Every structure is written in C-alpha cells, then in structure tokens.
Amino acid sequence: MTFRKAIGKLHLWLGLASGLIVLIVSLSGAVFVFQDEIRDLTQPWRKVAVQARPMLPPSVLQATAAQAKPGFTPSWTTYNGSDRSTAVYLSKGEEVYYAFLNPYTGQLLKVQNLRSDFFTLVQYLHMYLLLPPAIGKWVVDVAVITFVVMLISGIVLWWPRNKAARKQRFSVKWDASPKRRNYDLHNVLGFYASAFALVLALTGLCISYEWLMTGVGALANGGRSIAAENAEPTVDTLLTARPARPVVDIAYTRMRQQSPQAEMLLIGPADNATAPVWCTAYGKALHYYHRDEYRFHPRTGQLLLVQPHASKSNGKKLADMNYDLHTGLILGFGGKVIAFVVSLVAASMPVTGVVLWWGRRHKAPRRRPALATA
Template sequence: MTFKKIIGKLHLWLGLISGVLVVFLGITGCLLAFEKEIRNLTESYQFVEKQDKPYLPPSQLKAIALKHLDGRPVVGLEYGSPGKAAFAAYYDTVAYTIVAMNPYTGEVLKVRDMTKDFFRIVLKGHFYLWLPPAIGRPIVGSATLVFLIMLISGIVLWWPKNKAAIKQRFSIKWNAKWRRVNYDLHNVLGFYMSWIGIFLAITGLVWAFDWFADATYYTTSGGKKRPPHEHPVSNPKIPGNTDQVADELWAAHLANMSEKESITVFYPFTETDPLEMGVNHRPGTYYKVDYYHYDRYSGEELPATGSYAGGFDEASVADKLVRMNYDIHVGAILGLPGKFLAFFGSLIAASLPVTGFLLWRGRRKKQAKSQVAVGKVILQPVL
C-alpha cells in the first residue's frame, strides 16, 4: 500500500470510531461560543441603572448574599463595570449558586441555582459527557485526540497531487450531483476548518489530559515543569477582621481601576487560607486577570506560585498560554470575529463525520453494484 492509502485507511476507521462524539462536541462547542452574548440578551438581571454614587463595600453585599445561600459561605464576590450587577457565589464539586445584586443599593435581583443553568449543563456535557469527570474526561479527551489525528491525516489526503487539482481542492461544485457536492463539502470545508480545528483540539486536550498539559507547558516554557498552584498561608495568630481587610484592599484596587475593568474578591475557606483579589482587565474573557493574595488578618501581600499567580503581563509565555486556554478554545481571545471562527469551525467539525460517512457508504454501494455487474457478465452463457 502507498503512504496515502495507509493514511486514507487510518482516516476512515478513526472517523467511523469517533464520529458520533465529534458531532456531539462540535454542536456543544457551537452553543458555548456565544455564551456571553446570549446571556447578555436573555438575563436582564445582569444589568442595573448606573448611579452617581459609590458601590457598597464587599462586607455589606456579602452579608446580604448570605441570607440567600442556605447557610453556605460566599466564595467569590464580583463587581463589574458601572451599569453591571454584582455577583456573589457559592460553589463546590456539587453545588453552585449565585446571588445577583445591585452594587449601589444591595437590592437582590436574582438568586439562581447554576447547576440547572442551560450553558452550565452544556459545558458539563462538552467536558465530561455528563459522566463523573474521572470517566467522562478521558473519553472526551480520547475522541479529541483522534480528531486531531484525523485533521492532520485529512490535510495529507487533501493535498493536491499536481497544479491541475489545486482549483478543485479549494472550491465546491454546487451544480454537480449531490454525491460530488458532498465530496467537496467534506474536502474543501474540512481543509478550511482544519487550521481552526487544530487549535480547538489542542486547547481541548490541555484540559483532558494532564500529560498533554505538562508536555505543552514543557514545550512553550523551554523545558520547564508545569508548576503546581499553591496558595500562600495566612497567619491565624495575627489579630484582624477578614471582612474589614477585604473592604480596604478592594477599595485600594478599585481606586486604580478603569471603568472597563472588573474585580472579584475570593474569600478564604479555612483560617489559614489567604484572601484573594482578581482584577480582570478584559471582562468577558478569563485570561487577562491579575491575581493578588493577602494574609486574611493583616492584609499583607503574600507570594503565590503557579500559572494563576501574579499579574498577567508579568507572567511567562507558558503561564500566559495556560490562562488563555479557554478563551482560545471558544475564540474569545480574538473578540467577536474569533467567536465566529470558533462557531463555524465547530459547526463544520460536527458536519465532517456526517459527510464522511455518506462518502464511505456511497463508495460501498458503488463497489457492491460493480461486483454484481461483473458477476452477471461472468454468468452469461457463451453463444
């Protein structure tokens, strides 16, 4: 067998094995691409009337939110730009509840169980197939790895043999029979989306497999190991009030922020956990955040390790890529144009197993008809 025939067989059987999962991941990826925009249109409680007065401090909004969390603590409290609601949240491996409030008045706008949220459900399906993460994560990761191999093998199969074939590889012959149109859809659209799909697949594999995340970090850092995310420790022997410290640090950060930025206060779980602040310089994305850790009693800034420690601009290239992974995956890193690329890339990815299956079935039928025709000729009596 020639090299291209071997690649063709590999491409075919991997496609038949992983096709259903690739379709599912493509469709759910389409839904997640415009999550922020859809939420802005459908969730009116995210917005408040801008007022010419200061926000209520975190301690006051936290006290209000606690009344709606059924005895659970506030884990994070986010203030958006002027005109946006403030959000208090509790979350663990099972529960996730948010309380939306007017940051100027403390009025509760919405209490929502996010485990029943549509996009949250889609995200869990996209990541884990709604299975326990230990089971679903490697299944999705394996399908994504197969998809990456198929993209590479597809490019090899698509590559034209000569100059005469180049034009055909870049255009769809819409006026041809449906089998030819299907062939062109699979080959031409597959080629165009493959360059987007490679980024989608790689960023997906970073979540799916620790070994892949470690290898990616090793490559992009020039041979360094991926550092563990370790929080510094607060000193419980120092007298101090965590809520008061949080209010003071929040006010200090807020004074140096622009109206386009947002800030989140992450409260400690235990008596030795630090108090954390996250200043997002580009709300609507997750990567461009500066993380600060403080002693919860004294307010002293504490050093932290890991990719999510310190300022984004000061982070290494490898650590920046770790932070950017989700926003690259959904296209948000490039703004609205990037989301359109991710959306259409995911949509075409979902279509490829379908058009590929139709190609395979059509060829099988054609081969079967040819064998029947040959059989009839052989069985005809010689006169």
C-alpha cells in the first residue's frame, strides 16, 4: 500500500467515525458565533440609556438581585458597558439565573433562567453534546482531535500531483455531474477553509486543556513558560479586619481608577476566605482579549495583584486572545462572518465525505460492449 493510499484510508475511517460529532459541533458553533448580535435584537433588557451619573456599586446591585430570587446567592457581577445592563449571576445548587439591572438606577430589568436559555443550550451542545460534562467533553475533544488529523490528511490528499491537476483543485465545476460537484465541494471548500478551521479547532482544544494553552504560550515566548504569570497570589488568612465598605465595592472602585478606559468589568465573589477575589477589566465590551487583571484579599480588600495588559508577555497575550480567536471576535464583525462561514464548511465536510464514500461503494456496473456476431 502506497503512502497516499494509507493516508486516504486514515482520512476515510476517521471521518466516518467522527463525522456526526463534527457536524453537530460545527453547526452549533456557527449558531453561537452571532449570539451577542441575536441577543441584542431579541432581548431588550440588555441595553439601557446612558446617564450622566456614576454607576451603582456591585453590592447594591447584588442586593437587588438577591431580593428578586430569595434563597439564591449572588456572585459574579459584570458591568457590560455604559449603554448595557449589568448582569449578576445567581445560583442555588444546580439552578442558575442572570439578573439584569440598570447600573445607573438599580432597576431590575429581567431575571433569566440560564438552564432554559437558547444560547446556553447551544453552548452546552457545542461543548458537551448535552451529555454530562465529564463524558461530553471527552467525546467532543476526541472528535476535534480527529478533525485536526483529518484536516492535515485532507491537505495531503488534495495536494496536486502535476500542473494539470493543480488547475482543477482550486474551483468547483458547477456544470459537472452531481458526483463531480460533490467531489469538488468536499475538496475545494475543504482546502480554502482548512487554515481557518485549524485555528478554530486548536483554539477550542486550548479552552479544554490548560496544559495545551500553557504550551502554546511558552512557544510564543520562545520557550519561557507563562505559568508564573498565571500563578494566583497567596491569601493571608490571618488578616481578618473588615473594611468599612464591601470588598466587591473596593475592587470595583480600584479597577475604575486603574483601568479608566475599560468598557467592561468582571467582579468575582468574595465568599471564600482562602482565595483571592478574581477581577478583570476588559478594554472593549463583549471582547475578551485586551484585559487588565486584579486580585483582592477577600476579607480586607487589599490589592494583591495587578497585571496590566501592556506588561504581559506575548505568550500570555496569546492566551488571553484565545477565545476571541475561537469565535472570530479578534477581527470584529468581519471575523465573526469568517468563523461562521468556516464552521458551515466544516459541517459540510462529513456530509460531502459520506456522499463521496457512498458513491464509490455503489458504483453502477459498467456495461460490457456487445460481441460482434458473425
């Protein structure tokens, strides 16, 4: 068996084994790409009028959210921008809600059940196939790794052997037979989308595996690990003096002072005496790359760590960029369009591949030429 035939067999059987999962993951990813735009069109409580007064501190908004859902604990609070509502995460056991409030007035705008939210379900379908996370994550990750191998093997199979073949590999012959069109769609679209699809697949694996993201960051740093930059500060549990204001309000004020240009602020809960309060200031609303990171003492509000975006290594910046790369956000709306189209092409690959395989297995028998009679 030649090397090319061996690659073809590998490509075929890996595709048949993972095709359905790749189809589901790709389609759900395409839907999820435009979640913010669709939410803004269908969920009016996400937007508020800009007012000429400061926003309320998180403790006030959290108290209002807790009153809306008695028995639920408020935790993560996100200020999404000057013209957007603030979201407070509420939880009780496995029940989770988002309370959306006007950050200027404290008015409760909406309490949303995340377990029944459409895009939350799409996200879980994309990440876990709606299976228990421990099982679904493993199944999806194996399928994505298989997809990466298929992309590489597909390029090997696509690679033209001569000039004549090269001319035929870059365009779809729309006026050809259905079988030929399907063949061209599988090969030509797969080639054009392969580089972008590889980025989407690898960034998805980096979300799943921290060690992989750490390795990519070290590679971007020329071998220097980013582990030190990811290290969390130690909390001195002997410090118990309570400040006059809630710790989350101290964190909010400090971030506003040190990151005045930040449009979006994420403030973690201060309910763990041994872990720092995890807070982040993002340069642009609904974008996650440019970020200044802060850590505060959960009891005293003491600032334990400041990590501005400008001071981070290239590897750490690449790690921060990973989600925006995965969704196309890094290039704005145009990048989302690219991610959407590439996801659709990736979803089409198992379909056109199966049709191609089925057609080869069920070829119409060739008619033998009639024998000339004497």
